Amino acid sequence: xxxxxxxAAVMAGVAGCAQAAPEPAVKDALIETLLTPASLERxxxxxxxxxxxxxxxxxxxxxxxxxTPTRIVVVGLTPVGVPIFTLEQEAGEVSVETLGxxxxxxxxxxxxxxxxxxxxxxxxxxNKFRDFGLAVREAPTENLRExxxxxxxxxxxxxxxxxGDMVIEHxxxxxxxxxxxxxxxxNQ
Numbered sequence: 001x002x003x004x005x006x007x008a009a010v011m012a013g014v015a016g017c018a019q020a021a022p023e024p025a026v027k028d029a030l031i032e033t034l035l036t037p038a039s040l041e042r043x044x045x046x047x048x049x050x051x052x053x054x055x056x057x058x059x060x061x062x063x064x065x066x067x068t069p070t071r072i073v074v075v076g077l078t079p080v081g082v083p084i085f086t087l088e089q090e091a092g093e094v095s096v097e098t099l100g101x102x103x104x105x106x107x108x109x110x111x112x113x114x115x116x117x118x119x120x121x122x123x124x125x126x127n128k129f130r131d132f133g134l135a136v137r138e139a140p141t142e143n144l145r146e147x148x149x150x151x152x153x154x155x156x157x158x159x160x161x162x163x164g165d166m167v168i169e170h171x172x173x174x175x176x177x178x179x180x181x182x183x184x185x186x187n188q
Contacts, residue, residue: 029132030147030155031109035116037089038069039124047182054175062182065115074111087111114168114177117147118158 046065051058061084062077071090077083086097087108096108117125117136122145125136133150143160149172159167164181 029134030113030117031107033125033128033132033134034089034094034109034112035120035124035128036092037067037072039128040067040069040116040120041124043068044119049180049182051178051180052175053178067119072112072115074115114156117145117156118166118168118179 044065044067046063048063048065049060050063051060060079062079062081064075064077066073071088074085074087075083076085076087084099088095089112094109094112122136122138125147129136129147134155135148137146137148138144139146145158145160146154147156149155153171155170155172157167157169157171159169161167166179166181168177168179170176
């Protein structure tokens with residue numbers, strides 16, 4: 001019972017947007033633009049503390065991210081280290097395992113989309129986004145990357161902070177992720 005409560009609290013906090021109205025079509029475009037792991041052009045290992053904010057809710061959890069040329073694996077952990085989910089993208093398929101019978105309260109591709117928007121090369125994002133009427137814009141002097149909709153409005157903004165930390169803010173469905181890098185191994 002406690003595990004179900006932890007799972008529900010963490011997932012609701014980070015993906016509270018799923019509790020509101022149906023997802024707008026532009027959000028679907030963001031998750032339809034998932035890139036292959038190989039398009040990162042390197043391997044990547046991240047250990048992060050994520051604090052998700054939606055409306056008046058604020059929840060945190062720990063994630064371990066591993067990207068190789070053939071797959072992306074994201075493992076979510078409670079603040080005390082109990083695994084709550086594993087998310088994997090491999091061979092074009094996305095799979096999720098959660099504790100017990102609990103299901104993700106949102107499409108897990110949103111999490112993969114945020115990881116790719118923040119870490120993939122601008123050129124790879126730009127080429128894929130173009131097919132869906134989206135654009136990517138970078139302002140290196142401001143440590144900022146934005147995803148723009150067909151109307152030119154900012155849908156997602158990633159602000160890169162010191163020491164690998166970042167803030168990912170969605171404006172189409174307002175939520176914010178504060179990401180603290182605990183450790184990172186970026187293999188070129």
